[in-house]
Amino acid sequence: MAAKQELVIEIQDDNNNTADGTLYFTAYNPADRTTRAITALVVCWVIAAVTVFIPIAHFVLVPAFFIAGPIVAFSRFRQQDSKEKVEGTCPRHNGPITVPMENTDTLPKWTYCPECDGAIQFVEKTLQHKGAPEQPSH
Numbered sequence: 228m229a230a231k232q233e234l235v236i237e238i239q240d241d242n243n244n245t246a247d248g249t250l251y252f253t254a255y256n257p258a259d260r261t262t263r264a265i266t267a268l269v270v271c272w273v274i275a276a277v278t279v280f281i282p283i284a285h286f287v288l289v290p291a292f293f294i295a296g297p298i299v300a301f302s303r304f305r306q307q308d309s310k311e312k313v314e315g316t317c318p319r320h321n322g323p324i325t326v327p328m329e330n331t332d333t334l335p336k337w338t339y340c341p342e343c344d345g346a347i348q349f350v351e352k353t354l355q356h357k358g359a360p361e362q363p364s365h
């Protein structure tokens with residue numbers, strides 16, 4: 228089953244101030260992805276079949292939906308998760324923010340704070356080892 232999940236992330240601004248945030252997303256397992264892909268294929272091909280009955284437009288619509296079916300199904304099969312939103316604190320104006328996310332968004336992501344219009348970046352916490360200590364070389 229598709230599971231709603233939360234990921235603790237860091238919100239940074241361009242002056243390296245940071246604050247905590249939470250990314251809300253839905254993760255799809257392989258069975259979900261297959262189901263979503265087949266659903267998309269069936270829907271596209273049903274629309275293609277229905278548009279057969281629309282005069283003239285069917286010359287375009289039927290092949291378009293017939294071809295779109297596998298393309299949409301493939302892109303939905305490849306989609307590992309569906310990002311919803313980021314909630315957290317803006318490091319620039321220190322207020323709570325909620326930023327909607329697109330499905331195709333990936334971290335790190337630069338965006339603008341919806342409250343103060345400042346440039347902010349969402350970063351995964353695990354990527355936060357900028358000054359990672361070097362391994363001793365003996």
Ligand SMILES: [Zn+2]
Pocket residue numbers: 317318319320321322340341342343344345
């Ligand atoms: Zn702000």
